[in-house]
Every structure is written in C-alpha cells, then in structure tokens.
Amino acid sequence: MASHLFCGRVNLNILREAARKDLREFLDKCSGSKAIVWDEYLTGPFGLIAQYSLLKEHEVEKMFTLKAGRIPSAAVKNIVFFVRPRLELMDIIAENVASEDKLQPRDVHILFVPRRSLLCEQRLKEKGVLNSFTNIDEYILDLIPYDGDLLSMESESSFRECYLENDQTSLYHAAKGLMNLQALYGTIPQIFGKGECARHVANMMLRMKREFAGSQTQILPVFDTLLLLDRNVDLLTPLATQLTYEGLIDEIFGITNGYVKLPPEKFAQKKQGEGGKELPTEPKKLQLNSAEELYAEIRDKNFNAVGAALSKKAKIISAAFEERHNAKTVGEIKQFVSQLPHMQAARSSLANHTSIAELIKDITTDSWLYFILCNMVRNAHLNMPDVFSQTALLSCVSASEDFFDSLTVEQEFMTGVDTDKVSTYIEDCIAQKDPLIKILRLVCMQSVCNNGLKQKVLDYYKKEILQTYGYKHILTLKNLEKVGLLKPQSTMRNNYPTIRKTLKLWMEDANEQNPNDISYVYSGYAPLSVRLTQVLARPGWRSIEEVLKMLPGPHFEERQQVPTGLHKKRQPGENRTTLVFFLGGVTYAEIAALRFLSNMEDSGTEYIIAATKLINGTSWIKSLMDSPEENLP
C-alpha cells in the first residue's frame, strides 16, 4: 500500500509507520466505538498516512465532515474532532458540542493537527465548551512522507505567513519536524542554509538540540547534509511554466495531496456489450506516485520526451502479451499466467498516461509544433520548400497560440530580453482579460528578471491591472510588493544578468530527450535553487560567494556533533545523502531536477526533498492574493 515509500535511498516508510502508530494510540485512548468529524482540509494529508481500514480497525464507525449545526446522528460512544488549530473551526465545534443530546452523553475529543493551540482552547473556553472534552490532544504531522524521496508539510499558506505576514509558526513546525526526523534517522552532521527563514530554522534546531542534550538518539546518521533554502532566494523558478510531465500535469490540472482530478472523457473504457453506456461526468481521480512503475519512469521527463517513452512502453507490453502464443508447455503457460496481474497493471497504467498525455497535448501541442517548426526554419536544419514552410507555419499560427506565446515571453524574460519595457504581450493579455493570475505571474517574472521594474513601467502595469480587474486588487499588488515579487527598480544595478551567467541559469541547447543538465526541466532554464544545491555539492559555495551576496538573506554553515561511535564510515564510491528543505514551497520541476542530479553517474550525492508545500506559479500567486476566489474572470 505504501510501496512508493520504500523505493528511495532513505526508507521513508519508517516515518509513515511512526505516524500511523501515533494515530492508533490516540484512537485507542478513546475507547469504544467512535465517529470522526473531519476538518475537510485534513482528509487529504491524512490519506497519505492511513486508509479508512486502519481507522475501522480501531472502532471508527462513522466519519463526517465538520459543518455548522448538529453532528449527524450516530450511535457511537465517542465523537472525535480532527481539526487544524483555527479559530473559525473552533466556533463550529462549539456549536456542534453545544447541540449534543444532553440525555445521551457521548465522550467528545479533539485532536489538533499538527499542533494544539492555546488560542483555540481559549476560544473553546469562551464558548463554554472546553470542559466537555475528555481528551484534547495534538497529532504531530509536520513532515508527511509523500513519495520515496519526498516529504511535505502540506502547509498551504506557509509562504504567505513567513514572507508577508511575518508569522513564523510554520518555520517552528519545520524545525520541530526536522527534530522528529533526526530522532528517527539520526543527527544530521552538517547544516547549510541560505536566507532569513533558513537561518531562523537552523537557529531553532540548534536551540532545541541544546535543550534536549542528553537525549541523543543512538542512531547511525542516515543524512549527511541538510540544506535549508528560502523560497525568496529563488523567486523566479516557481513563476516559470514547468515543462516536465509531472510539472505540466500540476500546471494544467493541479495535483493535490498526491492526487489529480482529470476530465473524464478520455478515460471512458469501452467494454464489450456496454455500447450505450453514458460517459461519466465526474472527474477521474488518479493517484500519482512512484509506486506506479511507468509513472516513475516518465514523470520527470521533459514533456517532449514523453511521447517516445510511451510508445516504447506500448511495444514492450504488446510484445509481452503476444508471448502467450509462444507458451506451449504447461510450465510456460503457468509462467505466463503468473505474470498476468503485473502485465495488466502495466497496461492500465499505460492507458491512463496515454490519455493524460493526450489531454496535455491538446493544450500545448499546436503551439509546440509551431515552435518546433519555427526552430527548424530558423536553424535551417531542414530544407523545406518555401511554399510548404510558409503555409504550414501560417496554419499553425491560426491554431491555439496561447501556451506557446506565453512560453516565449517567459523565456525572453529569463534570458533578459526587453525586461525593462512594457511587454506588448502582457498588455494584450490584459486587454483580452486573461486570468489575472496569469498576468501577475508574468509581470512578477519580468520584475524579478530585471531586479525591479522601472517606476514608469510598474505604474503602467498597475493601472492597467486595476482598471481591468478591479481596484480592490490594490491589496494583492501591495502583497506582491511586500514579498519582493513586484518592485520598483532601486538605484542599484540590475544584478540578474550576473547571477544568470555565473550560475549558468540559461542553457542554450537544453537536450530534452537525453538531458545532460538540469535545465531540461524548463527547456533551457536551470532552476536557481537547484543550481545552488548542485554547486554546494561540488565545488562548494565558496566558489560563488559573490552571487550568494546578491541573493537575499545570509548563507551559513553549522555542524552538529554526532555521538562518538556513530560517525559514518563511508565506503569508497558510496554516495552522500543530502536533505534539501524548501521553506516556502517547491515545484515538481525542481524535484525533477534534483532527481536528475541524484541519478547522474558521477554526482556523488543523492537528494531527499522536503518542503512546506508543493507549489506551482498559480497556486503560489493565489496564496498571496486577497480575496482571490471572487472576481477571477
């Protein structure tokens, strides 16, 4: 069930098991039959830890969603609330508890995730229900194992809290999570970091360690290095459109807690004898993780390389099924049959991903094709007859250009082309009332790539945005300014070109099919955050001191003492293991780039990735908006 957690270098299933054990213990504490009332947001993250069967084994008979009013009737001994520590939820709980039947009292419990809050308890007290609870407990769910090499805190608003509201609670949770991780996987001897928040987390960790000195875990360290990275050190990467398979799935459909919801049309299976069956109208939900062999293989590829991979796989599977004709002896047939379940799983996995690839292609292809053609014409690698090329190009232009156009503009910005002028493309997008988030993503990108916009340019964009999308977005624009995504150019020189050149953020000939550099994940742009990680491993940050100084926040190195006898003796040729923690969120493309580094033959380092949340440009900008839900065209 959690096979995806075993496959990495570090067995993250230990963490999951620990979390499950905690859950069981809490459930057993409320003895007797029980109903769980869920804060709906938590069902996703909990799904990564446990299935309903585990709860059932511990006498959970009913589950409800937390709603105002009365709890639906259920003949159980206990009512257990699983909630985040939020005041508005406390009000609902108070209402629920107050309307409980006084004649048939049930035990009421509350489990705060990830931590209890005195503020919430005070609210319950004010509402006069605090004493109704038999148990008030907390369930530490800081770092949730997401995949074989991936941990997430699933903390949606962490970036907003840290950089906009100056609320560092999520950093405290991150530090706590890292302490728990060290309790299970041993002390991490080396800590590197870049950024204010990174510094803060490292400080908290060191202090917590001092306080608990003496309770050293006697575990051989699994991780050699921890790298803490602030998201605001690299504001650029999440703004760019991810071009890996998984990244595009996230950009287009959105992946939540490891699941994606897809339009159902392409998934309708036509079975014999069910001719007139209606198409399902509800979205198809699929789990995406490395337990699925095919997905693990293609998720991190550039989308341009996915088609070939899928067709290769199809041939292999077809051939495998053809084998049945060659099976002559009983033994051979038996052998074939024993492989059937695996083959069928592979077949349905292939069918799913072919459908997803088709869906993505519908959105991206025409422009893709156009792009490829343009390149051909430009590079004159292919001598097409004049007539042919021109009409072909023109017919492509008439098709959906949107994806390609916006990709072109992004790439221009990232290479530093025309970042100091008003972009006519952005202007046109505003005139067409394209989604506000798309506009903001592009304007922010331009600002970041120009180290701030000229006052005149900034004012122009602001005016256009406010007039077209509404004046109330003053608040959102202000937020973007506060976190540094949007800013007027200071008197300082634009240092982005220096950063770009030193860190080789733009690679002209990114190879998408057989990549030799991380830049393949954005078809040319190498994510800054991952470059920093790469340089740290080799040759070390000392080689880029100048650039590090240009990026915000301090960079530092700390060492933690490992008890004698627990020093790791590395075998020659054995890789180091580094945990990279993204404070403020990480994108799938960055994860792909880190996996690419892990798999490089001579990299010498394998990476485990942790983040406050998996993000993309859209979800990220949305988290920074005020009242984003209304008024999105």
Place this chain on the structure above:
Amino acid sequence: MTRAKPEDDEYWNSSKFKAFTFDDEDDEFSQLKESKRAVNSILVDDDDEDEEDVERVSWSGEPVGSISWSVKETASSIRSGSEQSFPKIDTTPSLSKQGSGYSLSSLFKAKSKPGAFQSFSESFSDTSSRTYAPELRKPKSGGKDVVSDLSPEETVRRMQKGRAFSLEKFCSLQDKLLLLDEAVAVYDGNVITAVLIFLKKSLSKEILFRELMARDVALRHYVHYLKEMGEQKLVVELLKALGRTEDMALMHYKEHLNIKDESRRRDFLKSCLSLPFSQDDATHVQDHYTLLERQIIIEASDKKAVAEIFKKFPRKASILNMPIITTLYYSCFYHYGESEGTFSSPSNIRKTFRISEKQYILTALGARAKLKSWFDVDSLFNTKNWLGYTKKRSPIGFHRVVDILHKNSAPVQVLQEYVNLIDDPDLKLSGALKYKCHDIVINTYRDLKDRQQLIVYREKLERDSPEYRKIQELLNNVQIRWKN
C-alpha cells in the same frame, strides 16, 4: 523548448487537431493507439481482476477506501444498529511501547492520565496526555503538577509541554516582560500568543504597545493574533501608534470586502479617502469610490430603463462592483452616443477615470462590434487631417482590430477593409490568409511577383469563382515579370 528528434515529432504531429503533418503514414502515435487497442482487447471480460493490483478508484473520484472517500460514504449511509462494531485488531503486538525505535509517541509522549483535574483561571491545565517534542529526561508526571512560584523559563517550558501553569503570579511589568522575552526565545508561536493574551488583559494598551515596539517578533504575533480575532480596530490603532500608517490605511480599506450592501460599501469607501495612503493608492481608492458611486446611479436608472437596446439585449447582470473597463464596455454597449454631460456616457467615464486611448478604443470596438454597428466601428478610427481628409488611424495595431472584428463575426467586406490597413506586410498577408480576404492575398502575391504562391493559392479556391478567374488572368498576363 528546443527541437525534438524527428521520431518524436511524429508523435506530436498526429494530434487530432491536425494543423499540419509531416507524414500521415506509420506514425508512432497511431501505432501507440493501435497497440493500446490491441492490449485493451485482451482479457477484457474479467473486470475484477483488472484492477487487482491497482488502487481501486470509484467514479466519484476518490480512491475506494481512502479517508476522504469514506467520509462521504459513512456520512451518506446512516446505518442503524449501534451494536455493529468492528473487531479491534491489534496490528502491532510485537512492538513494545518503549523500545520500538519507530514510534514518535513512544519517544516524545508523557504518560497519559485521563480525567485529570480541570481548573481554569488564567491557567491551562492538563486534560490528558500531551504530545510534544523530544524530551526524555522529564519525569512522567501528569496532573499533579505543582504550580507555584515558577521562573519564566520553567513556566514557558510547562506551557510548551501542555502542563498546568499559571501566569497570574507575573505581576510586575518587569516580570511580565521577562516572561514574554522567554516565550519569544523558544520561538513557539503558541506560547508567545498565550503570553500576549495574558499581557493584553493585564496591561494598559499604551504600555503594551510601547513595549511591543521594542520587540519585533512579539509584535508580529500580536498583530497576527488581533487579525485572527477580528479586532480590526485595535490593529488599526496599533499600526497607527507604530507609525505604519500606510499599512493601517490598507488594512482599513480591506474591510470593504466584507460589506455586501452597495450603499454602505460606498459610504465606507468614502470614509477611506482621508486615510494616509501612498500617493498612488490614494488615487486608486478615490477612483474606486467614484466608480461605485457612479455604478449605483447607473444601476438605479437602467434597472427600469425602457430604451430599445435594453429590450433587444436584456442585461444579464448588474453593473455594481464591476471593474472600470467592464463598466466602460457596458456604457459603450447601452449608452453609446450620450452626451458627455451624462454620468453614464462613455466619454464622461473615459475622462473621469483617465482611461488611455488604447484601452478606450479596444473597449468601444469590442462593444460596438458585438452590436454589429460597423458604422460606429468605422468612425472610431476616423481622424481628419488639417486638409479635412479623413484617414484611418489606430493606437492598437490594425491586426488586433481585425482579430476583434473577426471574433464578433464581422462580414468579409468589413474585415477586408481593416486587413488592408495593416502596416506590416507579413502580418497583412497572414491576416488576409487567415480571414480569407482573397483580393488582398492575390494583390500581395502579384506585387511580390510570386507566381508560385499564386498557383498554390489558386488551388484552394473554387473553380470559376471571381477570385479564381482573377488569378487566372494574372497568370496569363505576359506583362508581369514573375520572379519564379
């Protein structure tokens, strides 16, 4: 993206939107489809086995057996019979509580003592076990904590661990501040907030504000706490005291989002005008107010409007709270041609809100084209030079004008006129090709002396159509010196 290898191009080329294909035969994608079909046809009759190794997913989307699925499932089917309980299975009999090395709880939890005493004054007591971070040395004491004369350090520690504590003994200002500083030093937001609640109750506002000013972290938590509690007024006061007047102004302004009634919202926005915004924002807020005020007037009169246009195109929604550009569009749609003196006229709105010429033309064009008022469209671009000749001029490229006209299904004659006005010859040609303005295409190729293209284009036309004949004539014309 850079060039893909040819073999993969084949995959993409076979998109079902066949814009252009290198080679229809034998492309990998159709092969892929075929193989998929082939694979699908095998063993289809056994559905159940089909999904054995794959996680079951119900069509409602949720995987069967997942928590979110079960929440819906158990909530919808209310079963009777409380007796029906599930057998409890201890799945971890072999792991001892302490020594597993796998359990966070065995490492970090204090022993629970259910039903501990519950006393509440300014103290929070143990209701049961608390889970907390690594901490093995501490004695496993439950509810019997002695809460007396504890240092700030000890108190904060107890708060962190969820044990009984009392803050009331921190009487003097100095003690209170020591407590606050200690809470800040452990970074635990939960504890910091609890201390701040205590300080808020026991200190005067002025003193608290003064002390917070010197304590940045505590201050941030306090602001956050007040926002959480919805104490907007106090936040505004605090920000004012801190000299963060702009933040204060924005904070106040944000409140308007919660006001649904438009007149009250308008009055509220009016009250915002005097706030210390930055210069830019002050203008925007002023515009916001003026706009809503204007919209309320227009809405009131248009609701009962009887003019022909309202009957022909009934309004789909109210204009209240729409952005200014939308309002302008509305005005160009329903109130075009009104004199500048009226509030609802496009020219008045354009002037009041300093709308750029570009935006104005785009919006007016969209609205008039929607109504198919080609005459109005025409006059939008007319300018007279000093000799009195009219000339067409546009602040947005004519190719954009053509796009917008096309989207509103303008007839070819209208499109043709504007395609002709496109400056850039390449754009002009592509526009003409796209919108089938044959004359322009033919004339362009003629001017380019491009015989080959004309021949190609001829093939796309209906035989014996006027355009076809026109090309025929040109090709037969011996006077033209073709370049190819």
